[in-house]
Amino acid sequence: MGKAKILIVEDETITGLFIQESLENLGYEVAEIATTGHEAIDMAEEFWPDLVLMDITLNEKMDGIEAAEIIYRRFNIPVVYLTANSDIETLEKAKLTGPFGYLLKPIEEKNLLPSIEMALSKHSSENTLKSTNKWLSTVVKNMGDAIFATDNHGLLRFINDEAQKVSGFTLDEVTDKHLTEVIKLTDNNIEQDLTNTINNLFLNKNSENGFSKGGFTAKDNISFPGEYSISPIKDEFDNILGVILTLSKLNKYQKKDEILSTDELLERIRQLDNLIAICSFCKKIRDDHGQWAQRETFIQKPFNVLFTHCVCTEC
Numbered sequence: 433m434g435k436a437k438i439l440i441v442e443d444e445t446i447t448g449l450f451i452q453e454s455l456e457n458l459g460y461e462v463a464e465i466a467t468t469g470h471e472a473i474d475m476a477e478e479f480w481p482d483l484v485l486m487d488i489t490l491n492e493k494m495d496g497i498e499a500a501e502i503i504y505r506r507f508n509i510p511v512v513y514l515t516a517n518s519d520i521e522t523l524e525k526a527k528l529t530g531p532f533g534y535l536l537k538p539i540e541e542k543n544l545l546p547s548i549e550m551a552l553s554k555h556s557s558e559n560t561l562k563s564t565n566k567w568l569s570t571v572v573k574n575m576g577d578a579i580f581a582t583d584n585h586g587l588l589r590f591i592n593d594e595a596q597k598v599s600g601f602t603l604d605e606v607t608d609k610h611l612t613e614v615i616k617l618t619d620n621n622i623e624q625d626l627t628n629t630i631n632n633l634f635l636n637k638n639s640e641n642g643f644s645k646g647g648f649t650a651k652d653n654i655s656f657p658g659e660y661s662i663s664p665i666k667d668e669f670d671n672i673l674g675v676i677l678t679l680s681k682l683n684k685y686q687k688k689d690e691i692l693s694t695d696e697l698l699e700r701i702r703q704l705d706n707l708i709a710i711c712s713f714c715k716k717i718r719d720d721h722g723q724w725a726q727r728e729t730f731i732q733k734p735f736n737v738l739f740t741h742c743v744c745t746e747c
Contacts, residue, residue, distance in 0.1 A: 436552055437461045439481040441472040441499065442514065443491045447539065451485060451514075454541040460548070468492045469499030476503045483551055485535070488515040488526060501529040510555040512547055514539065578679040581665070584672055586610050586630045598679065600651030611677065616649045617660060633664045633675055648679060 438460050442448035448465045455462050463479040466472040469490055476484065484503055488496040500511040513526055516537035532551035535543060578595035582588050588606045596602055599615060606614050649655045658679055665674040709718040716724040
């Protein structure tokens with residue numbers, strides 16, 4: 433057992449000295465004994481103890497619960513409450529501050545060791561979990577793929593920065609909305625029924641999916657071609673906790689109602705004023721500023737279309 437440093441907050445001198453002696457007998461280091469909430473906060477900042485034993489009832493305006501909340505929030509130091517009052521109202525109020533344990537007065541030395549060690553272990557595990565979650569959150573947040581995560585009802589709980597950018601929604605806007613309210617998936621231009629897909633995952637009818645080619649439509653009817661996968665989030669007992677939708681390899685998007693058909697494109701070309709100068713040899717086209725450009729570039733800029741090169745049947 434390591435020598436954890438403990439701050440005692442107790443306004444009864446005899447009780448405080450008894451706790452100090454008991455802790456030292458158990459091998460702990462006592463940082464100091466504070467008698468008020470304000471004193472406790474100052475000493476926590478000065479000594480940075482590993483744990484605080486906090487009397488809930490202190491003889492000043494600031495009680496132990498308020499002091500404990502400030503100490504934990506400001507310094508991330510765990511608190512174990514000491515109380516002679518075990519009524520429901522007091523315990524409920526104390527519970528809101530996230531304590532790491534309770535010790536009922538009169539304090540017995542034999543009860544100190546398990547309470548302190550459990551509190552220190554719990555705090556260590558909590559710090560590890562927080563650190564891991566922060567690391568994972570940062571990784572997911574900055575991924576190039578768009579990530580949508582739901583709970584076991586299909587309600588969105590998280591979307592990363594890329595998902596916010598491509599969907600047009602903020603995290604606050606989509607939280608508690610069903611995934612199907614935010615995006616629509618397409619596979620080979622056929623809209624997928626996300627509700628059935630999600631329900632099948634929850635019923636364990638589907639295993640994890642690989643990436644499928646398709647796309648999705650989000651806010652303002654914006655369409656993205658790309659790849660997507662839908663996978664379950666499972667706990668250690670294989671229970672479904674939610675789903676992860678990943679959108680990958682997203683190409684440049686445009687509104688569906690802004691995509692031009694071939695006939696519309698030709699009609700716009702017919703509306704061009706004057707003759708278009710085209711080189712007889714390289715087939716470049718001269719624009720209004722006298723600059724020569726490839727045919728694809730000349731047409732692409734005003735009409736917002738993309739070209740793909742291929743070989744016709746005659747060639």
